[in-house]
Amino acid sequence: xxxxxxxxxxxxxxxxxxxxxxxxxxxxxxxxxxxxxxxxxxxxxxxxxxxxxxxxxxxxxxxxxxxxxxxxxxxxxxxxxxxxxxxxxxxxxxxxxxxxxxxxxxxxxxxxxxxxxxxxxxxxxxxxxxxxxxxxxxxxxxxxxxxxxxxxxxxxxxxxxxxxxxxxxxxxxxxxxxxxxxxxxxxxxxxxxxxxxxxxxxxxxxxxxxxxxxxxxxxxxxxxxxxxxxxxxxxxxxxxxxxxxxxxxxxxxxxxxx
Amino acid sequence: xxxxxxxxxxxxxxxxxxxxxxxxxxxxxxxxxxxxxxxxxxxxxxxxxxxxxxxxxxxxxxxxxxxxxxxxxxxxxxxxxxxxxxxxxxxxxxxxxxxxxxxxxxxxxxxxxxxxxxxxxxxxxxxxxxxxxxxxxxxxxxxxxxxxxxxxxxxxxxxxxxxxxxxxxxxxxxxxxxxxxxxxxxxxxxxxxxxxxxxxxxxxxxxxxxxxxxxxxxxxxxxxxxxxxxxxxxxxxxxxxxxxxxxxxxxxxxxxxx
Numbered sequence: 001x002x003x004x005x006x007x008x009x010x011x012x013x014x015x016x017x018x019x020x021x022x023x024x025x026x027x028x029x030x031x032x033x034x035x036x037x038x039x040x041x042x043x044x045x046x047x048x049x050x051x052x053x054x055x056x057x058x059x060x061x062x063x064x065x066x067x068x069x070x071x072x073x074x075x076x077x078x079x080x081x082x083x084x085x086x087x088x089x090x091x092x093x094x095x096x097x098x099x100x101x102x103x104x105x106x107x108x109x110x111x112x113x114x115x116x117x118x119x120x121x122x123x124x125x126x127x128x129x130x131x132x133x134x135x136x137x138x139x140x141x142x143x144x145x146x147x148x149x150x151x152x153x154x155x156x157x158x159x160x161x162x163x164x165x166x167x168x169x170x171x172x173x174x175x176x177x178x179x180x181x182x183x184x185x186x187x188x189x190x191x192x193x194x195x196x197x198x199x200x201x202x203x204x205x206x207x208x209x210x211x212x213x214x215x216x217x218x219x220x221x222x223x224x225x226x227x228x229x230x231x232x233x234x235x236x237x238x239x240x241x242x243x244x245x246x247x248x249x250x251x252x253x254x255x256x257x258x
Numbered sequence: 259x260x261x262x263x264x265x266x267x268x269x270x271x272x273x274x275x276x277x278x279x280x281x282x283x284x285x286x287x288x289x290x291x292x293x294x295x296x297x298x299x300x301x302x303x304x305x306x307x308x309x310x311x312x313x314x315x316x317x318x319x320x321x322x323x324x325x326x327x328x329x330x331x332x333x334x335x336x337x338x339x340x341x342x343x344x345x346x347x348x349x350x351x352x353x354x355x356x357x358x359x360x361x362x363x364x365x366x367x368x369x370x371x372x373x374x375x376x377x378x379x380x381x382x383x384x385x386x387x388x389x390x391x392x393x394x395x396x397x398x399x400x401x402x403x404x405x406x407x408x409x410x411x412x413x414x415x416x417x418x419x420x421x422x423x424x425x426x427x428x429x430x431x432x433x434x435x436x437x438x439x440x441x442x443x444x445x446x447x448x449x450x451x452x453x454x455x456x457x458x459x460x461x462x463x464x465x466x467x468x469x470x471x472x473x474x475x476x477x478x479x480x481x482x483x484x485x486x487x488x489x490x491x492x493x494x495x496x497x498x499x500x501x502x503x504x505x506x507x508x509x510x511x512x513x514x515x516x
Contacts, residue, residue: 047337048305048370055467056456079305079371083470087454109383112306112500113337118370121502125367125451157514166449167504184516188503191424193383196345198314209313212341239504239511242370244379245446246425246497253497256415258442 006032006159009085009094009123013043013078013102013115016061016071020101023144024133027152028098029066031159035094036063036071037085039115043078044104046115048122050083051076058084078119086126096159097123097168100133101147103140107172107226107236108190108218120168121242129158130168136230137175146181147173150235154184163239170238174230185234190225192218264290264417267343267352267381271301271336271360271373274319274329278359281402282391285410286356287324289417293352294321294329295343297373301336302362304373306380308341309334316342336377344384354417355381355426358391359405361398365430365484365494366448366476378426379500387416388426394488395433404439405431408493412442421497428496432488443492448483450476 008028012021016038028034037058057075072089074081082097102116111117116132123130131154135147150173163169170189174181194214203209218227226236266286270279274296286292295316315333330347332339340355357377364372374390381388389412393405408431421427428447432439452472461467476485484494 042311045308045310046305047307047376049307049335050303050305050371051470052303053300056470057465057467077307080470083454084456084468088456088458088468109500111502112376112379112383113308118305121370125370153516157516161514164504164507167507170502186508186511188505188508189501191501196341198342198346200346207315209315210342210346212309212314212338235516237511237516238502239507240502241504242367242502243447243449244369244428244496244498244500244502246422246499247446249422249425249497250444250446253444253495256419258411258415258493258495 006095007092008032008034009097010034010036011078011081011099011119012038013046015039015042016073018103019141020103020144023148024098024101024151025065025069027148028155031155034069035090036069037074037081037089039078039081040073040075043115045113046077047113048079048118049077051080056080056084058089078115079122082119082122094128096155097128097130098155101144101151102134103142104134104138105136105172106132106134106170107230108192111170111189117170121240124166124168125242127165129163131155131158132170134172136172146178149178166241168240170240172226172230172236174233180233181235182233185229185236187226187229187236187238188224189238190218190220190227192216192220264354265350265352266290266292267348267355268292268294269336269339269357269377270296271304273297273300274331276361277399278361278402281406282356282359282409283323283327285406286413289413292327293348294327295332295339295347297336297339298331298333301373303371304335305371306337306376307335309338314338314342316347336373337380340377340380352386354413355386355388356413359402359409360392361400362392362396363394363430364390364392364428365488366450369428369447375428379498382424382426383500385423387421389413389416390428392430394430404436407436424499426498428498430484430488430494432491438491439493440491443487443494445484445487445494445496446482447496448476448478448485450474450478
């Protein structure tokens with residue numbers, strides 16, 4: 001590694017064998033030295049979970065790509081993978097953490113459930129410029145060409161310009177070929193909700209169990225949201241922070257006279 | 259239940275058998291009809307994880323408290339428990355979701371890792387006034403008297419005054435007897451970080467594994483933070499939202515000319 005070469009950590013939540021992470025690695029290779037630490041199994045929907053009451057294993061893994069890549073599997077969550085990479089596996093702090101490319105959207109409310117985005121948020125917590133990438137296609141064999149193209153452009157801009165400490169980017173890319181995408185829009189997170197339906201079944205032993213299913217409802221008519229951009233075939237870029245304080249409600253709360 | 263009686267959902271992340279949830283139930287009983295849906299095992303550090311690739315079970319459970327309490331265990335995460343309660347187990351939408359009382363702090367950065375707080379955030383996502391309560395004592399047999407006292411006062415205020423839709427409260431209570439606590443302070447989330455240390459061990463089969471340990475570092479010198487309030491023996495109340503957009507960085511991002 002040359003002194004000016006950038007150090008890039010690649011993580012995801014779909015696991016080390018997912019097509020999306022291979023495409024993200026390929027997109028990052030021209031930008032620097034790539035280290036991969038990814039879950040050894042799918043970890044979608046794990047949010048910001050961490051393994052505090054169990055053990056974590058890490059194993060060296062051959063991506064069968066560029067031999068300069070250092071890759072590891074991690075038995076834990078996406079956030080575990082970032083913590084393990086930064087505290088133990090990487091010889092030096094990376095210049096960039098990229099997560100994904102997720103198979104499926106992480107726009108609007110999905111950001112809080114997403115292992116992909118929680119890994120990026122964890123990078124930001126640690127003070128490292130971080131980006132989560134998601135493609136609006138859940139197919140295991142989805143076409144990641146356009147997503148990888150934009151991942152490279154956006155990662156390069158973050159490496160060049162920097163982003164404010166403890167901030168990361170939530171990037172979602174519409175499904176479709178590169179020439180169908182109209183460009184990039186900086187957005188806010190749309191107000192949306194999942195309406196759950198628990199499908200009740202009975203197991204062979206006669207006991208009930210549930211499958212959680214749900215439908216996504218965009219409650220936001222704004223034209224400055226990620227949902228609006230994606231619906232109009234733009235890549236959405238939402239800057240994300242982890243200070244959850246609802247500042248707008250502090251004054252009123254103070255008036256409650258506890 | 260009388261028409262004017264409030265409907266209260268009680269959840270937690272330490273599991274149905276934890277001392278903290280029994281204290282929270284006891285504190286809520288004078289305020290309304292209590293339904294409990296809690297994990298069937300400890301789920302600390304689960305963040306906003308949801309079970310999307312596995313099944314969920316729910317079983318009726320006898321708390322051996324007031325017979326008017328409806329209680330269930332849930333095999334999933336704290337957020338699963340809230341979703342299952344709202345979509346399936348409760349006959350009507352609750353007026354209040356309370357989570358905890360957690361065994362241990364959920365102040366500052368802990369809010370993003372906390373199953374307790376993610377359950378409260380999920381209540382807020384669903385548009386229900388929600389509060390997470392945490393006691394700064396990790397002991398399984400901690401003294402919850404002061405925490406339960408403040409939980410009842412704050413829940414009563416939320417039921418009386420309401421809170422803005424999609425907002426919840428993160429309440430942390432110092433350890434110690436009631437007369438040692440000086441009052442309640444409305445605060446912002448302190449900037450803080452966990453510095454992890456991965457302790458490497460070798461299993462009986464000769465394979466390496468890790469335990470994640472860490473130390474908490476408050477990076478924030480502000481006197482308006484939850485950490486400051488707690489350090490000075492005040493109950494901290496932080497209003498919390500789940501719009502993660504870093505609005506302060508949007509203009510600069512727009513100047514990147516994608």
